[in-house]
Amino acid sequence: MHVMRNPGLAEIFLVNPRRSPDVLARLADYRLRRLVAYAYEHVPLYRERWRAAGVSPRDIRSRADLPLLPMVDKDAIVDAGAEAWSSERPARGLIEMRTSGTSGRAIHVVRTIREIRVMRRAILRHYHQLGMMPWNDTVTVASGWLKAKGAFIGRVAHTRHIEPDMPLDEQVAILAAFRPVAIVGQTGALYLLARELLRRRAPYWMRWVVPTGATLMPEMRQAMRSAFGSDPCDMYGAVEVGPIAWQCSRGSYHVDADRIIVEIVDEDGRPRPPGQPGQVVITNLHSWTMPFIRYRLLDVAACLPDVCGCGCRFPLMGAVRGRINDFLPTPSGELVSPHFFFHLFDDAAHNPVKDWRITQEGPAHLVYEYVPERQFFDPAALARGLDRVRQRFGADCRLEARAVDHLPLTPAGKRRCIVSKLRPEAKPWDEVWIRPLDEAPSVPGGAGNGYGGR
Numbered sequence: 001m002h003v004m005r006n007p008g009l010a011e012i013f014l015v016n017p018r019r020s021p022d023v024l025a026r027l028a029d030y031r032l033r034r035l036v037a038y039a040y041e042h043v044p045l046y047r048e049r050w051r052a053a054g055v056s057p058r059d060i061r062s063r064a065d066l067p068l069l070p071m072v073d074k075d076a077i078v079d080a081g082a083e084a085w086s087s088e089r090p091a092r093g094l095i096e097m098r099t100s101g102t103s104g105r106a107i108h109v110v111r112t113i114r115e116i117r118v119m120r121r122a123i124l125r126h127y128h129q130l131g132m133m134p135w136n137d138t139v140t141v142a143s144g145w146l147k148a149k150g151a152f153i154g155r156v157a158h159t160r161h162i163e164p165d166m167p168l169d170e171q172v173a174i175l176a177a178f179r180p181v182a183i184v185g186q187t188g189a190l191y192l193l194a195r196e197l198l199r200r201r202a203p204y205w206m207r208w209v210v211p212t213g214a215t216l217m218p219e220m221r222q223a224m225r226s227a228f229g230s231d232p233c234d235m236y237g238a239v240e241v242g243p244i245a246w247q248c249s250r251g252s253y254h255v256d257a258d259r260i261i262v263e264i265v266d267e268d269g270r271p272r273p274p275g276q277p278g279q280v281v282i283t284n285l286h287s288w289t290m291p292f293i294r295y296r297l298l299d300v301a302a303c304l305p306d307v308c309g310c311g312c313r314f315p316l317m318g319a320v321r322g323r324i325n326d327f328l329p330t331p332s333g334e335l336v337s338p339h340f341f342f343h344l345f346d347d348a349a350h351n352p353v354k355d356w357r358i359t360q361e362g363p364a365h366l367v368y369e370y371v372p373e374r375q376f377f378d379p380a381a382l383a384r385g386l387d388r389v390r391q392r393f394g395a396d397c398r399l400e401a402r403a404v405d406h407l408p409l410t411p412a413g414k415r416r417c418i419v420s421k422l423r424p425e426a427k428p429w430d431e432v433w434i435r436p437l438d439e440a441p442s443v444p445g446g447a448g449n450g451y452g453g454r
């Protein structure tokens with residue numbers, strides 16, 4: 001039970017988001033010092049890197065000292081292997097989650113149930129901030145994998161589950177039968193459901209719409225607003241670190257600042273001025289079993305110096321920039337969510353690819369480039385994954401697969417794994433049928449769907 005001893009009570013409780021920023025900053029700095037001291041002593045991955053950089057835990061007194069520590073990323077963690085983590089892990093009672101995300105390589109993230117509960121509490125705090133209550137009927141849309149692992153989407157009492165791969169007819173039928181007032185879950189799946197409702201000209205008004213797990217792009221926000229009659233309140237997060245920032249009812253992204261430190265940095269890890277976009281680097285103050293300290297997500301966003309009028313004092317950041325091009329149309333015009341590609345190798349023991357990129361060269365031509373995983377390359381798993389792509393896009397679509405040595409990042413340092421060469425105006429999401437329904441009242445407060453204001 002070593003790990004249970006370490007976090008202590010101070011690491012368990014979340015803070016009232018209305019507390020003063022000074023209290024919050026002192027608490028975060030205190031947690032940071034403890035976490036850094038623990039990681040230095042028990043986690044070889046960090047100890048070795050920090051020693052090589054000539055830094056000791058005593059040098060890290062507050063968040064302002066973080067740039068002294070080298071950053072880590074997914075590749076560094078996968079390459080380091082299991083031995084790089086704490087030898088103090090308890091042998092039992094650990095919960096394993098697997099990242100999907102934009103790189104082929106998956107990290108097996110290990111947490112104690114207590115650490116998971118902290119994340120879950122952060123999610124519930126977001127719902128609470130929005131005025132959602134446990135008795136509000138809620139639909140969750142998440143992959144079976146998340147559901148099976150009991151992970152954190154949708155622990156609200158009155159819930160019904162929708163599998164993102166479920167046919168849209170069935171998804172619409174569940175809405176009609178269950179009559180939820182809230183929908184939370186995978187951003188891509190919520191978007192596709194919203195589009196289907198718009199296509200049928202049958203919007204279904206929700207009081208709350210909370211997408212998570214992928215960048216919420218303006219086109220997606222617009223479709224959800226039209227289909228569900230409420231402005232979506234995005235939750236930005238990652239499997240590795242849990243929720244990072246969430247949108248309040250005024251639309252600002254508040255950093256989950258008692259659990260997470262967000263830095264916005266340049267390529268060398270130096271802070272960018274407020275308002276200037278840079279790479280998102282995360283330190284999770286609540287994960288001790290598998291600490292993430294200065295973990296680079298390959299997302300691009302900015303810190304904002306403003307104060308939000310909603311009353312929450314958690315600091316603000318801008319939306320993560322994403323691309324609608326990540327949805328690829330099949331030759332028959334159906335849209336495939338980026339999550340489909342993220343989960344191609346879920347059935348394999350190891351992802352056969354270290355990195356990948358899919359490029360839509362034309363309406364019926366895909367190119368899949370991949371960097372094979374050296375140690376665990378499994379050609380059968382790769383073939384199964386590619387077959388799934390062929391099935392999804394249909395026999396009319398040509399799929400070329402190519403092994404490469406390395407895939408470049410964009411100049412901004414972002415990994416682009418889904419590339420479309422179709423002209424935006426040729427894409428189905430610009431169809432006129434989205435437009436007229438935008439005239440429907442936008443509903444922060446849900447007026448018109450029978451649930452009234454707060």
Ligand SMILES: [Zn+2]
Nearest residue numbers: 248252308310
């Ligand atoms: Zn706010």
